[in-house]
Amino acid sequence: xxxxxIRPRARLIAALAVLxxxxxxxxxxxxxxxGHETTARIALANVRPETRAAxxxxxAHDRELGTPHCRIHDLxxxxxxxxxxxxxxxxxxxxxxxxxxxxxxxxxxxxxKRCGGGNCVSAQISxxxxxxxxxxxxxxxxxEALAFTVHFTGDIHMPLHSGxxxxxxxxxxxxxxxxxxxxxxxxxxxxxxxxxxxxxxxPPLIRRYTDAERAVLAGGGPADWGRESWRIAGSxxxxxxxxxxxxxxxxxxxxxxxxxxxxxxxIPVAERRIxxxxxxxxxxxxxxxxxxxxxxxxx
Numbered sequence: 001x002x003x004x005x006i007r008p009r010a011r012l013i014a015a016l017a018v019l020x021x022x023x024x025x026x027x028x029x030x031x032x033x034x035g036h037e038t039t040a041r042i043a044l045a046n047v048r049p050e051t052r053a054a055x056x057x058x059x060a061h062d063r064e065l066g067t068p069h070c071r072i073h074d075l076x077x078x079x080x081x082x083x084x085x086x087x088x089x090x091x092x093x094x095x096x097x098x099x100x101x102x103x104x105x106x107x108x109x110x111x112x113k114r115c116g117g118g119n120c121v122s123a124q125i126s127x128x129x130x131x132x133x134x135x136x137x138x139x140x141x142x143x144e145a146l147a148f149t150v151h152f153t154g155d156i157h158m159p160l161h162s163g164x165x166x167x168x169x170x171x172x173x174x175x176x177x178x179x180x181x182x183x184x185x186x187x188x189x190x191x192x193x194x195x196x197x198x199x200x201x202x203p204p205l206i207r208r209y210t211d212a213e214r215a216v217l218a219g220g221g222p223a224d225w226g227r228e229s230w231r232i233a234g235s236x237x238x239x240x241x242x243x244x245x246x247x248x249x250x251x252x253x254x255x256x257x258x259x260x261x262x263x264x265x266x267i268p269v270a271e272r273r274i275x276x277x278x279x280x281x282x283x284x285x286x287x288x289x290x291x292x293x294x295x296x297x298x299x
Contacts, residue, residue: 032190032191032194034195034198035190038194039079039157041076042274043075044076045207047286048286048289051282055074058142058146059073059075065143065144070084079154082152097119098119098124099152100120100121100162101121102114102160102164103163103164104163105164106234111223111227121156122225123222126221129145129287132149153225153281153284159230159269160186162228162230171186172184174254175256176258177258178263189266217272219280232269240258240266241262
């Protein structure tokens, strides 16, 4: 009798814990730390052994970054470092614009726009990759570039870092995620959907991918990846959230609910973007640490 009473109570407590976790501010999770760590772990599972060793040598210079509250112990913590340092806006505020390059989903995509002075995610991937590959640079400078390269490659694969509907990439869209209120569309894709995609993926996302899988999922350069995300935002993210896309005569409302059906449809999309990000990070790192000059980056 007592056991039958305890089990429903335990299930209720567990459900409340999940609810409270989802209601935490999205900035604490932002492609929440779990999402960025996962892309880094995918990359580590797919780089050359020589690349893995080169990463370890750079990570040994962590203390030279001067960020004691944001340490880099390995590639997964390097992947979250650029979000961690944003808490010190007085020092790192200039990097905020480097995490995205949103373009209206109602207009043609142009990778050259909205990137004044190189202050956008696509330009910063290319810049930091070049710094990372330059062995004449101090180790701590290359370690910082490693972290930015890995993190920004993850960011550009999240659709709402590239496409928006005059709503700050979905940040201004009040969103209920299933039965969980108080979120926004951006945070749902950054955290809740990414985390569910990672934990439910079969086979798991963190694994060694075959050459055939990499041929399908990897390839391209920052401009291509931004265009992919922009296209997904316009063709899937907004229609999935609202049941339709925006139009001049019928603008989208400022709030929505993602039903369980909408969530189920979105999970494979998030899963694919996370896998693509991880494999493309692996390709970038193998290029950066390969002997000889860095090949010209893809556009």
